[in-house]
Amino acid sequence: MYPKEIEKLLLKVQKPGRYVGGELNAVVKDKRAVDVRFAFCFPDTYEIGMSHLGIKILYSLFNEKPYIWCERVFAPWIDMEAEMRAHDIPLYALESGDPLTDFDFIGFTLQYELSYTNILNMLSLGGIPVLAKDRKELDHIVVAGGPCACNPEPITDFVDIFFLGDGEEVDLEVIELYRACKKDGRSKDEFLRLASQIKGVYVPALYDVTYHEDGTISAVTPKDGAPAVIEKRVMMNMDESYYPDNFVVPNIEIVHDRAVEEIFRGCIRGCRFCQAGFLYRPVREKSVECISRQCHALCQNTGYDEVSLSSLSSSDYTQVVPLLRELNSWAKPENVSLSLPSLRVDGFTDDILDEIKTVRKSGLTFAPEAGSQRLRNAINKNVFEDELMNTCRIAFEGGYTTVKLYFMIGLPTETMDDVAAIAELGRKVVDCFYQTENRPKGKSPRVTVSASSFVPKPFTPFQWEPQDTMDELREKQQHIKNSITTRKITYNYHASDTSFLEAVFARGDRRLNAVLLEAHRRGMRFDGWSDCFSLEKWLEVFDYCGIDPAFYANRRRSFDEILPWDHLDYGVTKAFLKKECERAYNSEASPNCREKCMNCGALKYKGGVCYEKRQSDL
Amino acid sequence: MKNVRVIYEKNGPCKYISHLDTNRVMLRAITKSRLDIWHTEGFNRHPYITFALPLSLGFSSTCESMDFRVLNDEEDLAAIPERLNACLPEGIRVLSCREAVHKPADIESAKYEVKIEPLNNGEISEEELKEQLSAFLALPEILVDKKTKKGMKQVDLKPYILACEPQDGEGVRLSLTLPAGSTLNINPNLLLDAFAEYSHTELYCEITRVGIYVKGGADFV
Incomplete structure (x- = not known):
């Protein structure tokens, strides 16, 4: 329950429902009856954080243990933050209303780089020292996991422990260790040393990083018995892996206000720009029975009448049509609608359309990512123009008139012709509408073309690539705009300056900790929100700290450079990534995991798609 | 059905x-x-x-x-x-x-219990606030700007205050009956905001709706 003293502030801020908790299925325990209190912090607003699946899984998993009480904490929006600071109200958890200082663990999920300043801001709002070295006792242990943990170097000064890979087991092992250390009266240092021995745990304080004169890394040296390479954790059996049958159901509307069911982890595709496609290898599916059972329980326990089937590429689920039929056997009579996001252009069939159309119809979104076939080959987005047109035709025949197309600009090997091809592809979709015999009569098509700026990420074949400069990106955005000649196409593009900052932190090293600390001192947060982001202020901070952001964003790395994340092991080998990068230079696509094994390294996990029978073997 | x-x-x-x-x-x-x-x-x-x-x-x-x-x-x-x-x-x-029993269109009025607290601690005492409130409610007219479908309009709230009685208990409390429903609805905040302006005090008001009535004053059921 929220602290009583905030009542007087709540009516002065936007959406006060964000700050009060008390939702259906929120877990309230007796704090005297638990050994470990865990504050699960999402470094963004309530509506964003409550839409995130990872927090739902771990919240329920932790709370199933009688000795742990896990609560939720979100970043207060700037109006509420101002009120809290003015009235000396520390950041509190929604279930108990207790401040962060009452917690043993303060855990953050690292969803993207622009939320880093929010992490510092939340710690300071909660009264927790932001620097790990200033937290000397065995309490307030700051931990973090999630995709950005694959290169956590820019935030190593603030976080005690990073969890690499799937969190379902490793998080509990560390909590268990803490509980034992607490009981034995051990010190924080002893606890961290013991934790570093657990697979999937990275304790950054136990590694020294040295640099060459040119600013690149000369060595990363472990100490106190910490492993030289830290391997990610993977849940290999998804049917047996923990999944909640219950979500906290928010009282206010959130971004994804529906039940979510994860249908598989990983992706077979290996699109070369996509970090998730490499981090979560190998692909591990849940069975149709398991998905149906979990979905049904979720709907019954939450009252949601919509289920979203979540994965990186839903149509790659091997049993997608049988799955939709099975789900509809109960969903249809119970008025529950199914949505299937992340559909690939080539995976869209009449069968799928029939099953999702039965309940609700919305617009369709596809991501060809690049305009020309040459560039799609280079980035390994194996989608062909005729497949896209075929898919659009099926959609138009099915009554759809709105198609959204997502693209990226600034991709490696991209030319201005490739950029112009984005507008051209949009035009072809408009033409396709008019060439479709059974199109919705009397309506005109609406095609939205969105272009975002490419950010090179660790553990992808493009991890060595420079990002286009902001000027180059702006020029490309204009080029698309000038190439669009029909008003049936709406063109959206995103500011390139946030992508620049994202690129700096995505491949940053430990020297960026100082930059973040200074940005935090200057009151910066919510950098992912245009209301708050200021590139100018950031450039001032970089300048003050004597750090050139272009070194991180716009520099081409050599293949033999030691990268800041080289001591972390996500299963894919550097040799494989290098080979994929070289294929990109030759505009050469690679087969997906189900067609042919490209020997990425994930085979060592001994399961998932690596052990499926391939079509070619049958 | x-x-x-x-x-x-x-x-x-x-x-x-x-x-x-x-x-x-x-x-x-x-x-x-x-x-x-x-x-x-x-x-x-x-x-x-x-x-x-x-x-x-x-x-x-x-x-x-x-x-x-x-x-x-x-x-x-x-x-x-x-x-x-x-x-x-x-x-x-x-x-x-x-x-x-009743149709929503039958609703005519609603009763609210209001607890008023000054936010600027100490600058105004409870007694002073009570006095100010009595003086405010005794004004011959209480003009406020009300948002209507046709834009902002100045209205006199005075004739719309169907009942208004101070309540016992800790702090400054008021029981207030105002027109409610689809034809004419007066939000108690209109009156309370006018009072805040009148008393030059930032107020924190806890408002609870305690009754909804149809014509003749019977409970809406």
Whole structure:
């Protein structure tokens, strides 16, 4: 329950429902009856954080243990933050209303780089020292996991422990260790040393990083018995892996206000720009029975009448049509609608359309990512123009008139012709509408073309690539705009300056900790929100700290450079990534995991798609 | 098919959710409770519920109503509050359920209990605030700007104050009856904001709707 003293502030801020908790299925325990209190912090607003699946899984998993009480904490929006600071109200958890200082663990999920300043801001709002070295006792242990943990170097000064890979087991092992250390009266240092021995745990304080004169890394040296390479954790059996049958159901509307069911982890595709496609290898599916059972329980326990089937590429689920039929056997009579996001252009069939159309119809979104076939080959987005047109035709025949197309600009090997091809592809979709015999009569098509700026990420074949400069990106955005000649196409593009900052932190090293600390001192947060982001202020901070952001964003790395994340092991080998990068230079696509094994390294996990029978073997 | 009306209270964390959010919370509670109620028959079928008198965000209430149609004429209405309460969040509790008697259009007025607190600590005492309030309420007219469908309009609230009595208890308390319903609705905040301006004091007001009445002053049931 929220602290009583905030009542007087709540009516002065936007959406006060964000700050009060008390939702259906929120877990309230007796704090005297638990050994470990865990504050699960999402470094963004309530509506964003409550839409995130990872927090739902771990919240329920932790709370199933009688000795742990896990609560939720979100970043207060700037109006509420101002009120809290003015009235000396520390950041509190929604279930108990207790401040962060009452917690043993303060855990953050690292969803993207622009939320880093929010992490510092939340710690300071909660009264927790932001620097790990200033937290000397065995309490307030700051931990973090999630995709950005694959290169956590820019935030190593603030976080005690990073969890690499799937969190379902490793998080509990560390909590268990803490509980034992607490009981034995051990010190924080002893606890961290013991934790570093657990697979999937990275304790950054136990590694020294040295640099060459040119600013690149000369060595990363472990100490106190910490492993030289830290391997990610993977849940290999998804049917047996923990999944909640219950979500906290928010009282206010959130971004994804529906039940979510994860249908598989990983992706077979290996699109070369996509970090998730490499981090979560190998692909591990849940069975149709398991998905149906979990979905049904979720709907019954939450009252949601919509289920979203979540994965990186839903149509790659091997049993997608049988799955939709099975789900509809109960969903249809119970008025529950199914949505299937992340559909690939080539995976869209009449069968799928029939099953999702039965309940609700919305617009369709596809991501060809690049305009020309040459560039799609280079980035390994194996989608062909005729497949896209075929898919659009099926959609138009099915009554759809709105198609959204997502693209990226600034991709490696991209030319201005490739950029112009984005507008051209949009035009072809408009033409396709008019060439479709059974199109919705009397309506005109609406095609939205969105272009975002490419950010090179660790553990992808493009991890060595420079990002286009902001000027180059702006020029490309204009080029698309000038190439669009029909008003049936709406063109959206995103500011390139946030992508620049994202690129700096995505491949940053430990020297960026100082930059973040200074940005935090200057009151910066919510950098992912245009209301708050200021590139100018950031450039001032970089300048003050004597750090050139272009070194991180716009520099081409050599293949033999030691990268800041080289001591972390996500299963894919550097040799494989290098080979994929070289294929990109030759505009050469690679087969997906189900067609042919490209020997990425994930085979060592001994399961998932690596052990499926391939079509070619049958 | 029976038209039924549940009366529920709304307070605690649910004080801070809007009418639209309350609607969603109720829809999910009905779905989760598996109560067999009439659904709309359009392409996007959903349970059909209506609310007689929306409650402003920030207000508590002891007397909100929600109507729906139960499909089974034999449905045990007395069991419905418990079934719904098992599916509702902290801060919304169904108190009773019976067949609807009045129509929402019959609503004429509503009663609010208000607790007024000055926010600028110490600058104005409770006694002073009470005196100011009596003086304010004794004004011959209370002119405020009211947002109407045709834009801002100046209105005199004085004739609309159907009843207004100071209440006992800690702090400055007031019981206030104002016109309510679809034809004329006066939000107590209009009066309270005017008082804040009059007294040059930033106020924190806890407002609870405690009664909804039809013509003649009978409870809306």
